[in-house]
Amino acid sequence: MSNRIDTVIFDLGGVLIDWNPKYLYRKIFKTEDEVDWFLNNVCTSEWNDQQDAGRSFEEATKELLTKHPEFEEPITAWYGRWQETIRGPITETVDILRTIKDSKKYRLYALTNWSAETFPWALETFEFLHWFEGIVVSGIEKSRKPFPEFFQILFDRYSVDPSSSIFIDDNIKNIEGANDIGLPNIHFHNPQQLKANLKELGVLT
Structure with a gap:
């Protein structure tokens, strides 16, 4: 990278x-x-x-x-x-997101496979969703991960350079999709592992 x-x-x-x-x-x-x-x-x-x-x-x-x-x-x-x-938020990962946000060093986006019919509830329910500069929702876009065109919507809409980005997802198919388009990534297993990976990359200190 x-x-x-x-x-x-x-x-x-x-x-x-x-x-x-x-x-x-x-x-x-x-x-x-x-x-x-x-x-x-x-x-x-x-x-x-x-x-x-x-x-x-x-x-x-x-x-x-x-x-x-x-x-x-x-x-x-x-x-x-x-x-x-x-069940609710995964609080340890939300804490990681908060730390990244508070550092003011990184642009934050979300890329989610989620129905357009239920996503408004999520926006009302989870305050941390409003910490992102933008969220691309599959049900709204009529495309989804792991398809390259869905990732491209995020890149184009928000002028995101994939080569200077890191993508975090728990689904191996989506990680493989990111690999196919050259988007650096972390395969999420648990918050502790994510924190360690982000420290290795220098995103967390």
Whole structure:
């Protein structure tokens, strides 16, 4: 990385916000095996990706109810009770974000795969989302990570130079997408690891 880092780009869900559909489905199903089966076969991550890319909840729910009418309650719960998939902020990562913000040395952006229908709630709920200079939301843009054009929206809209940026995401597919376009990155596992990586890069002292 030849250029000094001047921009830090955060993912939201799984990095700053504790989102996991299992939090909801553990209340609906009796065993972890049932939860896993449902999320691997009915409300799958691939299905959810389409809502992140702009498909409406109504259309998505209708599709699954046609295929799996026997699972009407858990299917409709995905969006009827979606707030129960979010536990709250990942406070240690928010503390890292605050430290970077307070240093006044870096531009801060967020790049998130998130439905346009639920993101307004997040903006109202999490004060730290207002610390970013800009947030690019997949459901609004009708594109998503890991596609190159979604990253490019951020670069173009905010005049971000990827070579002097660092991108933080918990999803390996998104990290691979960043690698494909030459965007330096950190694969997030936990706040302690992120803090150590950012210290190595000189972003945190």
